[in-house]
Amino acid sequence: MAIYEYDCPRCGRFETHQAIGTAADSHACPGCRCSARRVFSAPHLTTVPQQLSAALAREERSRSDPEVVTEVPPSRR
Numbered sequence: 134m135a136i137y138e139y140d141c142p143r144c145g146r147f148e149t150h151q152a153i154g155t156a157a158d159s160h161a162c163p164g165c166r167c168s169a170r171r172v173f174s175a176p177h178l179t180t181v182p183q184q185l186s187a188a189l190a191r192e193e194r195s196r197s198d199p200e201v202v203t204e205v206p207p208s209r210r
């Protein structure tokens with residue numbers, strides 16, 4: 134089981150427990166039953182130092198959208 138987060142336009146964010154890999158892009162809100170959109174977040178990273186959190190986010194983003202260097206950085210002398 135894993136925790137998935139959804140954002141209801143009326144009630145705000147809520148979490149659901151579902152088997153890993155089974156979360157849909159939308160989920161019925163437990164409060165108003167309307168369709169809530171899935172939110173991709175890194176839960177429990179608030180206790181992680183901000184620099185590490187930023188590095189982890191950058192590493193995860195690079196899987197599908199790598200930063201590409203188009204020129205050699207200028208030399209520093």
Ligand SMILES: [Zn+2]
Nearest residue numbers: 141144162165
């Ligand atoms: Zn709702």
